[in-house]
Amino acid sequence: MDQLFVNTDAATLSPVALFLQADFVVKAVMIGLLLASIWTWAIIFAVSRKLKRVRKAGDSFERDFWKAEDIDAFHRMHGDSELPAAKVFVAGVAEWRRSTKGSTIDREGTRQRLGTAMGAAVAGEVDKLSERLNVLATIGSVAPFVGLFGTVWGIMRAFTAIAAEQNSSLAVVAPGIAEALFATAIGLFAAIPAVIAYNRFSHGIDRIEARLNRFADGFHSTLSHELEAA
Template sequence: MNPVDVAQAAPAVHDLSLFSLFWQAHFTVKLVMVGLLGASIWSWAVIVDKTLLYSRTKRAMDRFEEVFWSGQSLEELYRSLQNRPATGLSAVFVAAMREWKRSFEGSSRTFQSLGQRIDKVLDVTIQREVERLDSKLMILASIGSAGPYIGLFGTVIGIMNSFTSIAASSNTSLAVVAPGIAEALFATAIGLFAAIPAVIAYNKLQSEVGKLQSRLEGFADEFSAILSRQIDERIAHAA
């Protein structure tokens, strides 16, 4: 056999590096891969942003509780916070104190149902704070649930193209089939790469939101009890 025949009989060598798998993939599969990579970057941006936010919120809550239980008067604390952007426990405190002062600093002192109004204000403020903490987490849930299926869609398209190529070339050797299947499976791998961190982070961050919400509700109950006692004292004095 002459060298030309040997060269023709030798199987083609395929580059199976990750870049080559992407570059040689079908256009639709490329779109799927690019979309999943973009979703992965987006999810990591949300993860970092929320992790830093929850860390700042915890520190702010610790500082506020330290000041609140230090013995400083509620009026002084309210004056120091009312003109600042309030979040977390300080937002709950400012909202309740604002309703308190509206009731006692008017011409008509309507404090008969003040306790109920303060409780409603506390509930609304906590709901807003939880919504702020919980925002964008659905992005992680969506990526975590849809990522594998989007990757599987790319895999199906890639395998269909591989079988089409096999039918066109009438060659069923593994050397012909393997590159196309590898390109297709690469899409599934990227889908899992995007989905797994998103699912883990979503569960962890949701747990953090639950802890912060419990802390907000616990403080609201304690503060509501403090104000309720003061309301009872004022009603008794007025009587």
């Protein structure tokens, strides 16, 4: 009989049982946190693949660019690319053509406009790469507090059960306390991967931004030499 009683208690404290016996408020918290966790992992996989593709394709693009002897021909071949480096390149070429189409060329003004155009392109591409990181940041910062709300609510429910039963034994208190702590655990389960992924992706995007700036500086230098020869 004692062994049967222990097994029954263990079954009632399983994750599924804790969810089923929770009231609607704690259930809503748990479901919301589980959905946030699923959303987090979907973003992690999507952003991870995207950054990997951008880094790999960017390496190939820059190698081909620095080997190219004709910028106009290279522009015709790669001008429609969606790569961040290609967007910076296209912005530079477009500003170059606008600034040098007249009979007289303002060399210093052209240099400044080239730097501004490519700098804006770099900022725009970084914004595109970072657009989903705010979701990870929000989940990472909010999920623990949502879980804590479920914990507080569950503990309040446990004390209500104690008052109703007029019994403070573990059998009365344990289910409410367990479901309360389970809500906190789910909140941490959603928050921890989100925080880790946010920090890792932020570092990766910073590296891509630095590389785009180096590419823009190199292209700017190339066009400056063209200005001197013009």
